[in-house]
Amino acid sequence: MYRHLEHRLARHVLEFLRRRYPAATLPNVVMEQPPRVELGDFAIPIFPFAKPLRTAPLKIAEAIRADIGPIEGIAEMQVAPPGYLNVKIDRAWMAAALAADQRPPADIPAGKILVEHTSINPNKAAHIGHLRNAILGDTFVRLLRYAGREVDIQNYIDNTGVQVADVVVGFTHIEKKSRAEIEALAGQPRFDYYCWDLYARVSQWYAQDKQNLQVRAQTLHGIEDAASETAVIAELISTAVLRRHLETMGRLDIEYDFLPRESEILHLHFWDAAFTKLTDSGVLTFENEGKNKGCWVMRRAGTDRVARALLPATADANKTNGSDTPDDLDDLLIAIPLKPGVDFRLSGISEEDQKVIVRSNGTVGYVGKDIAYHMWKFGLLGRDFAYRKFYRYPNLHDCWISATEGEKDHPHFGDVAEIYNVIDARQSEAQNTVVEALRGLGHNETADHYTHFSYEMVALTPRCAAELGYTLSEEDKARSYIEVSGRKGFGVKADDLLDQLIVSAKSEVDSRHPQLTDAERLSIATQIAIGALRYFMLKFTKQSVIAFDFKEALSFEGETGPYAQYAVVRATSIFKKAAMDPDIFCREVAGDVSAGDFARYLAGDNADEIWELWLASAKTSYIVSQCIATTEPAYLARHAFQLAQLFNTFYHRHPILSEPDEKRKQFLLATVAVVRRELIRALAVMGITAPPVM
RNA sequence: GGGCGCGUAGCUCAAAUGGAUAGAGCACCGGAUUUCUAAUCCGGUGGUUGCAGGUUCGAUUCCUGCCGCGCCUACCA
Missing domain, CATH: 3.30.1360.70 (Arginyl tRNA synthetase N-terminal domain)
Known part of the structure; x- marks a missing residue:
């Protein structure tokens, strides 16, 4: 409005x-x-x-x-x-429209949107950094859906990378476990915690003796061959950890539609299709000298083409195609999975501006797979995954996973109009490289619809690290924050934090509402815990590093989720006391307040305070569109807080049920009903629900 | 070295494409309720927006330089 x-x-x-x-x-x-x-x-x-x-x-x-x-x-x-x-x-005009919940139709752009978020390596438990990603991503999905857009949610699973390989090494070489033993462990409740500790041990094991790194290389190689025992074990582990991640995120009401896996990108030869297009278009070029000799490289995103002109040594090498191939090139080509007749060019890019996409041993790096994957996202690859059902949520929604051979009937994924990748800021260069690849392929307009939803990491305050029992160097103690490290096992696990929040909320609820059953109190405490956690992750703007601190994260007062939830509970309790249903009142009665009454009660300076409440309530969809345009959900968190704050002031100043003037009482009730409705909506977009009582 | 980002109250953070008196929360101090329950509200203390220039009617915001901090810069992902 x-x-x-x-x-x-x-x-x-x-x-x-x-x-x-x-x-x-x-x-x-x-x-x-x-x-x-x-x-x-x-x-x-x-x-x-x-x-x-x-x-x-x-x-x-x-x-x-x-x-x-x-x-x-x-x-x-x-x-x-x-x-x-x-x-x-015109206050009366606006209030009447708002009370009637009039929402003028907005222009909704056509086309499906793909949001990729979470994407945790399936080799260890999720930690608070992953929570920030998932909560930002999930909230952004909700924002888009609130604005009427159709959205697919994808969670990319790197199940063939080094991180999974490392845990496989841990099981097979350090613990010397058999496949059956690993299988039994994987069935245990918090298998991801087991892996968390093991992963840290593997890192130590590598550090002890560099020779041990050879085991990693062998394992990594083994994983790529789907038929090998190593691959089977890796699949077993990564799938079990993936299920744990879905459970963890499920606790926060975060769901996915599709889980594309790197193993399928490999086995369905997405890269081959991409490679042909990339070499044909000259995006990918061959390097025949220097440290990247024998690699297929791309120009690093953001580096200037002009710089190349300053390098006389490479000026000749960029003539265009293979006609001026140096003599030794044929030898190199043997090691590369090249189809005969492929047109290619020599890179001619200065060494420091090169980004290696295909290593000299012929294997493809992460960015290469990502390029192929993103071509698929936009329907530019000419290949598709096979699909099978993987996980069913309590609400019966199915989450699909990629497969080499899948089910006949499945939803259509990929081939979308716009994509948003929720990936932390450290990967912006890799993201830019993918975008540049699309541009180089001539898909400029497509590239414009590629958004890297970049955010900063969650780190720990030195105090927090000390509380967790880590010993810190003097240098670390002096820092304002310390980066979380899965490799070192240094961090706060998502499930642990949530458990702690629930325990803390539960003791508050227990003392306030002893008359309720334990199950009821637990349910309320859980809602509060989720509200606190989600709000905490959303209140900071994306580019701000969150220095995590238990005291702040566990706070239920001030600028927190529970503060906003409490405002809803208060609003609800007014209606409860009056034996009315707030939703029915909002839908059927609030709109009956006459324009004359609105005009009367909203007139004059002393009504400014109440008007401000109406005005703020009117802004929800305005704020939502701002959040989408700037990819910044923090504005919504701020809006919810402001709405709650205004309501609490209003609540304190204006006794409603004891209001003697019946018409004014109806007006005040309509005010409460509309604010409550908008606050509930705003919180819902953040994935937060308000409990019945607090 | 190069690229990206950050520097605002004691602490943690806001401030929409440059706008009116730079705002919240926490902490601290002082108040408020037999009411729709205080996970609340009201008041107070707290600022040379890192430094120096520039552009502008106007700069926390844009530009340049400097200082400090973080991240990226691997034939890791």
């Missing part, structure tokens, strides 16, 4: 100025919010118009105010020095 009105106002102002100054080229109308609600609901800075119109800002503002004429939903305009046009909304 708010968003709609803002657009309408901007359009009217611009049209007015066009009529008044037909000759001038006008800048965009910028909409802001005045610092205080008394000043108005929209603020339009007029300064940018002064120069093109050769008129003082105040004069322009005055002209608009006096002559623009009536606009539906706008009550009045005021000119404010040094050059603002402040606009007040």
Whole structure:
């Protein structure tokens, strides 16, 4: 509603100025919010118009105010020095629309969106860093769906990489376990915890003797051959850990539609298809000298092509195709899985700007697989996975997994219009390389619909690390935060944190509501714990490193999820006390408050406080669109908090059920009902529900 | 060395494409309820926005340089 009105106002102002100054080229109308609600609901800075119109800002503002004429939903305009046009909304009009829950139809872009998030290596338990990823990703999915978009959720599983290999090494070489023993362990409740510890031990084992790294190489090689015993064990372990991850995320109400695995990208030869296209287009080039001799390389994203001209040694090597192939190239080609007749070029890229995609031994690196995978995402590869059902959620939603041979009937995945990859900031260079590959293939427009949803890591404060029993170097103690490391087993496990939050919330609920059954109290405590955790991960902007601290994360007061949940509970309790159903009241009664009553009770300066509550309630979809446009869910968290804060102030100042004026009481109840509805919606987009009591 | 990012109150963080008096939470101090339960509310203390220039009617925001910190920069993923 708010968003709609803002657009309408901007359009009217611009049209007015066009009529008044037909000759001038006008800048965009910028909409802001005045610092205080008394000043108005929209603020339009007029300064940018002064120069093109050769008129003082105040004069322009005055002209608009006096002559623009009536606009539906706008009550009045005021000119404010040094050059603002402040606009007040017709409060009764807006309140009536909001009470009736009118939502003007928005233009929803066509096309499916693919959001990839979580993507934890399936070799150990999920930790708080993974939680941030999954919560950001899941919230972004909810934002898109709230805005009416169709979304597929994918969780990429790197089940053939070094990390899985390392745990396989742990089981087979350190613990010397048989396949049957591993299978038995994998059936244990928190198998991922077992792997967490083992993974850290493997890292130590490598550090003890560099010779041990050869075992890793052998294991990695073994995994790629699907028929080998090593591959079977790796599959066994990674699948069991993957199930644990789905369970962990399921506790937070985070679900996936499809789990593409690296093993299928390998076995279905996605890379071969991509390789042909990449070499044909000259994106991928061959390097025949220097440290990357014998590799297929790409230009590192962000490096400048001009730089190459400064390197005389490589100038000749970039002539275009194989016609000027050096003599020794044929030898090198034997080691490379090249089809005859493939057209290729020599790289001619300076060494430091090269990104190795195919190693000289012919194996493909991570970025190469990622390029192929992203071509598939956009339907550009010409190949598809096979699919089978993997996991059924309690709500009966099925999560599918990639397979070499799958089920006949399956949903259509991939081939989407837009993608968002929730991946931490450390991988932005790799992400950019994938985008550049798409551009190089001529898919510029497609590349524009590729968004790296980049966020910073979760680290531990030195105090937190000490609490966990880690001994810190003097250097680490002086840092403001210390990076989590799965390799070292250094971090806070997701399930542990959630358990702790539940225990902590439970003791609060126990003391407040002893009359409830234990199951009821546990259910409430769980909702509170999830609310606290999800809010905590969303309140920080993406680019801020979260220095994790138990005291803050376990807090249920102040700017927290439970604070917002509590506001909903309070709103609900008013209706409960009055023996009314808040949802029914909101749907069927709130809209009956007459325009006259809205006008009366929202008029004047002393109604500003209540109006502010209505205004904030009107902003939910506006905020949602801001979050999507900026890929920043933190704005929504802030909005929910502000709504809750305004409500708590209102709740404190205005006794509602004891209000003697029956019409005013209805108005106040409508206020509560609308705020409650919008707060519940905002929280739902963050994956937070409000318990019945707190 | 190069690339990306960060530096705001004692602490943790906000501040939408540059806008009106830089805001919250925590901590600390002082208050509020026999009411729709206080996981709440009200008030107070707390700032040279790292430093120096520049652009602009206007800079926490944009540009340049410097200082400090983090991440990336592997034929790892």
